[in-house]
Every structure is written in C-alpha cells, then in structure tokens.
Amino acid sequence: MSHHSDDNMLIASSDSFWEPGNHKRTTKRIEDGYRLCNDLITLIQERSDIEKAYSKSLKGWSKKWNEIIEKGPEYGTTEAAWKGVLVEADRLCDLHIRVKDDLCNDIMQQVKTWQKDNYHKTVLHIKERKEMEESFKKAQKPWCKLLTKVNKTKNEYHIACKAEKSASNQERNASADSSLSMDQVKKMQDRVAKSKEEVQKAKEKYEMALQELNAYNPKYMEDMTVVFDRCQETEARRLQFFKDTLFTIHKCLNISQDPVLPQIYEEFYHTINNADHEKDLRWWSNNHGVNMAMNWPLFEDYIEEFRDISKGKIKESIPAGTITLINQRSVGEDLHVNDLHSTHPKINSKKQTVTLSRSEDSTDDHKQSTEKSNGTKSHPITFLMKGSCTGPYIPVLIGKIDYTCSIFPYVFRNSF
Structure with missing residues (x-):
C-alpha cells in the first residue's frame, strides 16, 4: 500500500516546496531517518526479548513437567511419548534462542553500523541535515530577494489603487454637491488624476518585479532541485536499507523455512507413534503382575543361631x-x-x-x-x-x- 506517493498531488500552493522555508520538511526527514534507525533497533531488541522470554518459558515448562512425569505413575512407551512433548519444547527453545541471537548479534548490529556510517550526530544537530539546510538556503536566497521585491511593489500598487479609489469617490460626491465651489471640485479632480498616475507607476514597478522573479524561476528551481535530489538520494539509501533489513528480519523470524523445524515435528510424531500399549501391558505384567517370579514357601529346618558375647x-x-x-x-x-x-x-x-x-x-x-x-x-x-x-x-x-x-x-x- 502506497502512502504520500501520488504524482498527481504535485499542485502548487502556499504549502508548496518552492515557498520560502518549506524545504525544512525535506531536511527534517534526514533527522527522522536517524530517529527511525533508533526505532528499528528498539523494535528488533524488543522482539529479541520476546524470543528470549518465550524460550525461557518453554525451558521452565519442560523442566517442570519432566520432573512430574519422572515422579508420576506413567510408564513404558507411553511415558516416552509424554516426554516427546518436552523434547519438542526443548528443541523449539533452542530454535528461538538462535532467532534471538540472530536478531541481536547480526541484524541489530547491522542497523547500528549503518546508522553510524550515514548519520553523524553532534550535540546540537545532525551534520547531514545542517549541510542540506545551508545548501537550500544558498539556492533560495536570490529568489527570496526578488520575491521580497515583488511583495513590496505589490503592496505599493494595492495602496495606490486604494487611494485612487477613495479620491474618485470624493470627486464624484463633490460634483454632486452644489454647496462646494468650483475650486474645491477642481482640487478633487486633480487629486484623482494624480492618484491614477501613482497607480500606473506602482503597477509598472510591480509588473517589472514580477518579470524579474519569473525570469529567475528556472535558475531557482534548478538550484533547489539539485539539493533536493541529494536529499532524495540520502533517503533512497535509507529506504532501501530498511527494506533489506526487514527482509532479513523476515528470514530470521520465518522458522517454517528452517530445516530443523520439520525434523523436530517428524521425530515428535514418531515418538508418539512408537507408544505401544500392548508392550507397556506386557512390561507391567512382567514387573508388577502375574508374570513375575515367585519364591514359593518351602520347608526349612531349624538352624542354631550363635551370638557374640561382650x-x-x-x-x-x-x-x-x-x-x-x-x-x-x-x-x-x-x-x-x-x-x-x-x-x-x-x-x-x-x-x-x-x-x-x-x-x-x-x-x-x-x-x-x-x-x-x-x-x-x-x-x-x-x-x-x-x-x-x-x-x-x-x-x-x-x-x-x-x-x-x-x-x-x-x-x-x-x-x-
């Protein structure tokens, strides 16, 4: 299942990557990668602890029931079948101990080594993130200056338009007011004409600033793309490494593919199958039943006994x-x-x-x-x-x- 990977979502908005400062989400991903390494290590460690605890429980359970069976009334081949359950537990315990060792000694150590090689953390920051931050700022700085100029001229143009609109309304109201003299009306008309000139000048500056900004956009996009691609390459290495690591975990945990497992249950099956009630009954008859030997009483003559004195x-x-x-x-x-x-x-x-x-x-x-x-x-x-x-x-x-x-x-x- 894919998450956040649809190319159709590349729609410019105020939250766009190209907006000033929005590259920080990409650089933060570098720090997130470092944290995800720690999370993966913790995940592996906890699963290893589970394997260890399960193995310990199996071993304790096997030891407990072995003592019970040894002291219990079961006997013969059926007793051996009982103990077959415990043998399965002991061998499965060894299998899960090996899984635990592989998780801790191999996979977890690989993640730690990869993290150390790809992320160089200091007290305040991660070196790789800081380098990308500086590269993005360098690529964005010229474009940000032009954008600032555009925003300034746009603001001036909008103010001029607002002033021109206000002057036009006053002039229209003054023309309809008979109480005002012709000189006052003329002043209103002159103000409107002047405000229109200001609007025209502000508009020209605004349009020129936009032209400069748009002319620089390709260069800006190119420089930003170079830095972004470097971030993508870094993230690609992490994603591929995590995929390989998860496959390794899968192989480690998939004990169904271990050749030892079928042997365990094949021997377990034969141990149970070897239980022979007729053989057990014969053994009981020979050792505790009618087939036992008997020293029947015979006549014994008196034999004088001698004792030691003092x-x-x-x-x-x-x-x-x-x-x-x-x-x-x-x-x-x-x-x-x-x-x-x-x-x-x-x-x-x-x-x-x-x-x-x-x-x-x-x-x-x-x-x-x-x-x-x-x-x-x-x-x-x-x-x-x-x-x-x-x-x-x-x-x-x-x-x-x-x-x-x-x-x-x-x-x-x-x-x-």
Whole structure:
C-alpha cells in the first residue's frame, strides 16, 4: 500500500516546496531517518526479548513437567511419548534462542553500523541535515530577494489603487454637491488624476518585479532541485536499507523455512507413534503382575543361631597389639602329674585359666619406648578354659580378640 506517493498531488500552493522555508520538511526527514534507525533497533531488541522470554518459558515448562512425569505413575512407551512433548519444547527453545541471537548479534548490529556510517550526530544537530539546510538556503536566497521585491511593489500598487479609489469617490460626491465651489471640485479632480498616475507607476514597478522573479524561476528551481535530489538520494539509501533489513528480519523470524523445524515435528510424531500399549501391558505384567517370579514357601529346618558375647566391651578394654602366653604347662607335664594320681588322667571339668600378656622385646629400651608411645603397660589377659578331654586342650576365647600368641602354638585372630 502506497502512502504520500501520488504524482498527481504535485499542485502548487502556499504549502508548496518552492515557498520560502518549506524545504525544512525535506531536511527534517534526514533527522527522522536517524530517529527511525533508533526505532528499528528498539523494535528488533524488543522482539529479541520476546524470543528470549518465550524460550525461557518453554525451558521452565519442560523442566517442570519432566520432573512430574519422572515422579508420576506413567510408564513404558507411553511415558516416552509424554516426554516427546518436552523434547519438542526443548528443541523449539533452542530454535528461538538462535532467532534471538540472530536478531541481536547480526541484524541489530547491522542497523547500528549503518546508522553510524550515514548519520553523524553532534550535540546540537545532525551534520547531514545542517549541510542540506545551508545548501537550500544558498539556492533560495536570490529568489527570496526578488520575491521580497515583488511583495513590496505589490503592496505599493494595492495602496495606490486604494487611494485612487477613495479620491474618485470624493470627486464624484463633490460634483454632486452644489454647496462646494468650483475650486474645491477642481482640487478633487486633480487629486484623482494624480492618484491614477501613482497607480500606473506602482503597477509598472510591480509588473517589472514580477518579470524579474519569473525570469529567475528556472535558475531557482534548478538550484533547489539539485539539493533536493541529494536529499532524495540520502533517503533512497535509507529506504532501501530498511527494506533489506526487514527482509532479513523476515528470514530470521520465518522458522517454517528452517530445516530443523520439520525434523523436530517428524521425530515428535514418531515418538508418539512408537507408544505401544500392548508392550507397556506386557512390561507391567512382567514387573508388577502375574508374570513375575515367585519364591514359593518351602520347608526349612531349624538352624542354631550363635551370638557374640561382650563384643563391644572387649574391643574397648583390650588394646591392639600382640599377646604372649606367659603361664603355660606342657601336655607332658599334665600327663605326668595325672599319672601320679590316676591311671586315667582327666582334665578337671572346672574352668581353668591361662594367663596371656602382650609380647615385649627382650631389651628394656624397646619396652620403655613402646610404653611411652602407647601410653600403656603390659596388660595380662586371662583366657578361661572349659570342657573335659583326655588329650591336649585348646583355649576357648570368649569374645573376638585380634591378638597373636607368639609362644602358644595356636593363632587367635577374630575367630570367635
């Protein structure tokens, strides 16, 4: 749709371009072009913000519903179809982020660069507008002088005509008045004749001024046209640049032509199409239904349970280290003693004791250093013996003790 471009509107009027000062609308257009660049930058920035906000909303919505679906009761391929909606949102979010980046980093920067190259703004004015203003004034100055002369002579001519008209009316009234003398009437007639001469002189001056003005009109129009054409060229560059920029915006925003978009919705379609209710029902039956494995109850015999005694106390009261049997009798000695009393020796069924202590080195220096470093001395430990047997006996440890007997031929290490 065209606006203000009809050639048939070129009708001269008091508002015509050729009138003095009316060129300012054309020079103002230069400043308007600078402002329109700012407006276009703002337009692009706001659309970029919309794209960013939309992308952020999509991303937040996708994250929210992903958590809901993950924690929800949906399962199997149908759950994957639900998530296909979120995948579409995530990929569309990436697409709109790219649109935002293209608007800000490419198109908006192009407008800023073009504005900087074509408009040189100072604190008070735009350089290009001031130059055109001065060129128009220079072209219009001679013609304005002639126009001023025309207006002056026209005014003088109109005053003379008015005076002549007034004198003629007075002379006509005086001729009809019998009370006036002939001398008075003659004076009136002389005034009329003189006013007519003034009218003729003023008319001639007026006509001459018009001739001079009309003679200069072609030169005036030529000079003004040269400056005007320069303004038109400047504006043509702006209009063409804006058209190209708008086409670039169109290409950027027209995501329907982006090859990524069809892929998004094609994959979205296949994700939904892959939802298989029969497969989901089989999965449910295998994991939560009649197809699950079952450990049916079987007969189980009784198995005696064993418990540790004083586990915690022994660990706390007995320090870590090596224990040494310090009071021991050999099996031969026991048999010899028993032979003195009975031919069938038996070990007393009462509990017997074996006293153990941590092994120490033979040197006192090592003993002292060990005691200093540990802050403790040797702790004799008594093992309770129980049971009845005819042969060599083995101590039964009560509790779990991490000690090694360096003399006793058996090793006790967490065996109880």
